[in-house]
Amino acid sequence: xxxxxxxxxxxxxxxxxxxxxxxxxxxxxxxxxxxxxxxxxxxxxxxxxxxxxxxxxxxxxxxxxxxxxxxxxxxxxxxxxxxxxxxxxxxxxxxxxxxxxxxxxxxxxxxxxxxxxxxxxxxxxxxxxxxxxxxxxxxxxxxxxxxxxxxxxxxxxxxxxxxxxxxxxxxxxxxxxxxxxxxxxxxxxxxxxxxxxxxxxxxxxxxxxxxxxxxxx
Numbered sequence: 001x002x003x004x005x006x007x008x009x010x011x012x013x014x015x016x017x018x019x020x021x022x023x024x025x026x027x028x029x030x031x032x033x034x035x036x037x038x039x040x041x042x043x044x045x046x047x048x049x050x051x052x053x054x055x056x057x058x059x060x061x062x063x064x065x066x067x068x069x070x071x072x073x074x075x076x077x078x079x080x081x082x083x084x085x086x087x088x089x090x091x092x093x094x095x096x097x098x099x100x101x102x103x104x105x106x107x108x109x110x111x112x113x114x115x116x117x118x119x120x121x122x123x124x125x126x127x128x129x130x131x132x133x134x135x136x137x138x139x140x141x142x143x144x145x146x147x148x149x150x151x152x153x154x155x156x157x158x159x160x161x162x163x164x165x166x167x168x169x170x171x172x173x174x175x176x177x178x179x180x181x182x183x184x185x186x187x188x189x190x191x192x193x194x195x196x197x198x199x200x201x202x203x204x205x206x207x208x209x210x211x212x213x214x215x216x217x
Contacts, residue, residue: 001177002046002177003045004048006059007030007051016107026155026179028181031055033059034056037065040072041069043180044072047072047074050063050076050077060092063093073114075098077099081099115162121162129216133158135158138158142201149199153192156173160214167211167212169211170213
């Protein structure tokens with residue numbers, strides 16, 4: 001899953017980005033409003049973490065502009081904790097609101113919930129045949145037995161499971177698994193798909209030739 005963090009405090013931006021990368025996300029960063037809007041509007045992120053008090057453009061204005069073209073889940077992260085501020089943020093199009101100071105586990109849990117809901121899933125555990133994906137623990141079991149996956153392999157399995165029964169194109173996989181700093185090879189998706197099939201069974205991922213991939217609905 002790919003996230004965008006828009007935060008003008010350098011230390012906090014670094015902590016947020018690093019913690020989310022350690023949790024297995026691909027993360028892009030922006031430290032001002034115009035750059036944040038440019039990136040948010042130009043890529044299909046699974047979620048955006050947005051500070052409100054940004055140089056160049058406020059988080060409120062950024063969100064209003066983004067909502068003209070994108071339905072990306074947005075979590076507002078701010079020290080402005082009054083009720084009017086929360087109402088203003090939610091009315092501008094935010095999906096959730098977390099005030100500073102905050103705990104990283106809560107931030108990550110809220111992001112997981114936003115990503116699930118945006119894909120039409122309500123439960124933390126996803127099932128595909130005899131494969132169970134725990135999105136909270138980021139673990140996978142097949143027939144009740146744990147399966148060790150790399151962070152990128154897990155991200156691929158979660159992406160496919162969130163879109164169970166629907167086509168996931170190669171472009172979608174690149175957009176959601178790799179951040180802007182990744183120098184990804186053209187065959188990297190094929191490599192990850194092959195590795196997942198070795199671990200979860202060759203029939204777990206179906207190839208739709210020339211289109212992309214799909215798991216059973």
